[in-house]
Amino acid sequence: MxxxxxxxxxxxxxxxxxxxxxxNVESGNLKLWYQQPAENWLEALPLGNGRLGAMVYGKPSVEHLQLNEESLWAGCPEDPYPENVREHYEKFQELNLAGKYEEAQNYALKNLAVSPTSIRSYEPLGSLYIDFGHKDVQNYQRDLNLHHGIATVEYEIDGKRFIRESFISSKYNAIFYHFSGRETVNSNIRFEREKDIRKYINNKNVLCIDGQIFDDEEGYDDNPGGSGKGGYHMKFAARIAIQPQNGEVVTKEDHLIINNTNDFTVIVSAATDYNLDSMNFDRSIDPGIISDNTLNDALNVPYKQIKEEHIRAHSEMFDRVSLNIGNEVADTIPTDVRLQNLRSGSTDSHLAILFFQYGRYLLISGSTRPGVLPLNLQGIWNEDIWAAWESDYHLNINLQMNYWPADVCNLPETLEPLSNFICLLSEKGKTTAKNFIGSDGWIAHHSTNSFGRTTPCGSTKHSQVFNGYSFPMAGAWMSLSLWRHYEFTEDKEYLKNQVYPVIKGAAEFILDFLKENENEELVTAPSYSPENMYIDPATGERMLSCVAASIDIQIIKDIFNACLASEKILSKKRLTHKIQAAMAKLPDVKIGADGTIQEWYEDFEEVEPGHRHISHLFALYPSNQITKDTPKLFEAAKKTIEKRLSTGGGQTGWSRAWIINFYARLYNGDESLKHLDMLLQNQVSPNLFDMHPALAAGIHGLFQIDGNLGATSGVAEMLLQSHNGxxxxxxxxxxxxxxxxxxxxxxxxxxxxxxxxxxxxxxxxxxxxxxxxxxxxxxxxxxxxxxxxxxxxxxxxxxxxxxxxxxxxxxx
The missing domain is CATH 2.60.40.1180 (Golgi alpha-mannosidase II)
Structure with missing residues (x-):
């Protein structure tokens, strides 16, 4: 060397x-574009500023913007504990440690499962409709400029050109929808929401929406195990005004109307009474006053200035990274046509670039100031009053994957909402750790919400036990996202004030949680390999709960190493000696009889060899425990992926995205690209949203943002890696x-x-x-x-x- x-x-x-x-493509022209309006949500184009989100349909006759505010969650803070939880949890541990998995399951279902087993959903703010009455349009095009963060609709009627553009400003924390044309229009503006609002026009011709979520305990509940208390919960508000360049603004009932205009802007502000510091709604916060003030600030600035400021701010972040493959030329093929061509067998490097950069765009739009919460399962974009999986924060791969590209793709500030959230979650998790095992550390399980639930969660009592109680390493895994950010930035203040307290708390819980087995190894009990089942050789039954699943031990090794490194950097030795002693007794990563990485402590038979989760390869990615410097494990990792894929693996978008990263770490760029193409061919919607397969017949697939962001990370890993010193x-x-x-x-x-x-x-x-x-x-x-x-x-x-x-x- x-x-x-x-x-x-x-x-x-x-x-x-x-x-x-x-x-040409890099210079401000990277776009998603189409020659027809969106017919459904999965064709609409996303805008966001971290706090507010919008899906723009681009319909000529009646424009539709479906709106979100990141903190608008149903429910309230709840961390339910069963009676005598520590006693029953200890027994649950003992039964698992003894290998009595079925008995452990039944014991937990009887003594640990407790309602509400789950949480309520992230909800949409509502929908904005702008009626133009335009029909029989020609030369229609709509696009989303990724460099500028602006959605544009252009068309002609009888040779007269009309242009609409929309964006969400971070500086002014408002949505702007601007119309201009060669002919005047009369436009009607209204707001709709399924429930929980009151609409009125104030004396300043502002359409006011005041709302409060009412959770009806006697109404629909998506979770058989219960989703929490009923009652009046989160308050929210929105304000909508017209900023005309000409024409006359009038009102009718709860509609705004502007007549005889060819140039006007609709401005929308919104807020809730959510307080991040308390992870709760706060009645001292008045979302109506916040929305009023925000709207007034925006109305006092010319639209042109706001637009220019927005483009500068957005482009400064987006344009930090550019990617060219081949000899790029002007983009002359609509995005949906490119997708169809790829599905028909063509190759398209431009689509790969577009998808890579679209992930960066979504991260910027969904996780920057003025936003305060991290990206949930759908980022900040959700149209359903009760979203699939509540659009929650899933901590067994999904939230972690959302932030894989943040550092390598030069968007470090997008991690601020995640860092702050995990710090607050860790404080709540101290109570759970104390109640469960008497630990001074912290714990979180596989699912949480904006209220910071850290007790086990699941749609049913069965799910609560196996997906919840059986994965106490979820919080530790999330802690590693903060440590990775420190590795990229080496910001010692961040390490001292945020990373180390979180990592130390996770390590403290683990040290208190580990149990010694008959081989004098320290193991986790309960444990599971996320959502994947094995056949219990003692009973022949399908089981989830176990002892020392491979991912647990791999996470623990990374947490211990991060804590040791942190204490060395900060000249502390609070846990160093305990960790060094425990590290020596952790099981090694094992290779099974078939030559693959063993998923569980014992070489169990899998129920689903092609399962979507590939958790036992955490050590390959996002960790770096398996590299070419561990040649036997490196080869076993290859075989592990081959086995998963040969039996139907990668069936969800996020799972396919993980495989892209795996193959990049195996230095096999051709396979990484193959799976990127497969994701684009089979697992994205027309607006390039990553899709989870439909949960029921007749229902379209479900958007999950993790696959978008995981794929972006995978492309970056193909080009640059820095994990191995x-x-x-x-x-x-x-x-x-x-x-x-x-x-x-x-x-x-x-x-x-x-x-x-x-x-x-x-x-x-x-x-x-x-x-x-x-x-x-x-x-x-x-x-x-x-x-x-x-x-x-x-x-x-x-x-x-x-x-x-x-x-x-x-x-x-």
Whole structure:
């Protein structure tokens, strides 16, 4: 390995020709676009600012914007505990540890299951309708510009052009819908919601919506085990006004009407009385006053200025990363047609770029300020009063996957809502840990909501026991998302104030929770491999609960290592000795009789060999416990994926996205790309939303945002990896991506990387050190170790020699 330290002076000409050159598509023209309006929600286009979301249909006659506010949840804080929970939990542990899994199940169902077993749903704000009366339109096009964060609709009637554009401003925390045309219109604006609102027009011609969720205990409940208390809960409000350039605004009942206008803007503000700090609604917060003030602020600024400010703010984040594959040209094929062509067997590198960048767009739109909550199962976009799985925060892969691309794709600020949420959740989880086992650490189970439930959750008592009680490692897994963010940023204040307290609390719970088995190993009991069943050899029954599922031990090893590293950095030794002692007694990752990574402590027979969860490969991704440095496990991981796929694995979008990341870590870019194409062919909707298969006949598939974001992470992993103590350039480049360039990806240690390649070979790589750290840079079999000054940039060729004039310094 070459070992150098350089103080580098880079020629501007080299930089400009190497990595900064942009194609037509990169220069503000990356879009989803269509030649017809949306007929349903899965064809509409998403807008968001973290707090507010909108799905824009683009219908010429009556425009429809389906709206969301991120904190509008039904229900209230509830953490139900059964009587004598610690006594019964200890017995549940003992029975599992003894291998009496069926007896443990029955005991838990009798003594630990407690209603409400589940939670109520994230709800939509409502729908905005703008009636234009336009019919028989020609030259119709609608699009979503990913660079600008603006949805546009254009069409003609009798040669007269009409343009509508909409966006959601972060600065003004409001939705803007602007219309302009060559002919005047009379437009009627109304707001609809299925329940729980009062509508009226105030004396300023503002359409006011005041609401409060009423949860009817005698009404519909999606969860047989109960979803919580009834009553009047979250309050919310919205305000809608017209900002006309011409024409006259009048009102009729609860409608706004603007007559004789060819240029006006509809502005929508909304708020709830949710308080993140208390993870509860707060009656000292008046959402009506907040909405009034927000609307007034927006009305006092010209639309053109607001639009320009929005584009600058959005583009600053989005344009940090660009990706080109092949010789990009102008995009002349509608997005839905591209999907159909791909399904018919064509190849389409542009669609891969679009899907990669769409994931980044959704992360920006769903998880930035002024938003305060992390992305749920559907991000912030949901049309159903009772969403599938309550649109909750699923902590056994889904919420974790939502943030896999945040750091590597240069959107670190999108992790702020997640970090704050997990810190608050960990405080709530201390009560649960104390009640369950007397621990001073914290625990959360596989599902939670905006109110921060940490007790086990499930739609039925059976689910509560097996998906809830049997996965006490969910909170620990979430903690690792914060640790990974520290690895990328090396922000010691963040480590000290947020990461370490969370990681330490998770480690404390684990140390108190582990039990010694007959082999003098420390194991988890209860445990499970998320949602996958095995055949109990003692009874022949299908079981979920077990001891020391592989993912548990893999998570624990990462938590322990993160805690040890944190204590070393912060000069603390609060848990160091205990962790070192416990680490030595953890079971190893095992290889089963069929040569695959063993999913459970024992080599059980799987009920579903093609199950959607592939949890025993946590060690391959997102962890780095399985690498080429562990060759037997590395080969076993390959066989594990092959077995899953040969028996029907990857049937959900998020599962397919995980496989993209797996193959990238196995340095098999062709297989990664194959599964990216399969996701696009079979598991996305016309608006490129990732889909979960339908839960019942006659129902369309269900949007889950995790697959979008997991796929984006997978593409980044194909191009750049930094998990193994080195920055690995183009580790899994697909053969068909022989020409390309990428700008602005991030690596652990505070590095930013841009690359260009041709004929499948690296031409140049520009590496910037944000913190001024040393790094090991790797391309194929060549490695160099280099030190950087803070904010220094270095350009390398494909031999990892530096391009440009250098002053050589020796590294001792």
């Amino acid at each position: 070459k070992k150098y330290s350089y103080l580098v002076i880079i020629f501007a000409a080299i930089i400009s020709c190497s990595c900064a050159k942009q194609s 080195e920055i690995h350039l183009l580790p899994a480049l697909p053969g068909t991506w022989s020409v390309g360039k990428v700008k602005g990806l991030r690596a652990r240690g505070g590095f930013e990387v841009s690359m260009e390649w041709n004929n499948g070979e690296l031409i140049s790589a520009k590496v910037k050190s944000i913190n001024g750290n040393n790094c090991i840079l790797k391309y194929k079999k060549t490695q160099v170790e280099i030190s950087f000054e803070k904010e220094e940039e270095v350009v390398f060729n494909n031999q990892l020699d530096i391009i440009g004039e250098t002053k050589l310094r020796t590294i001792d």
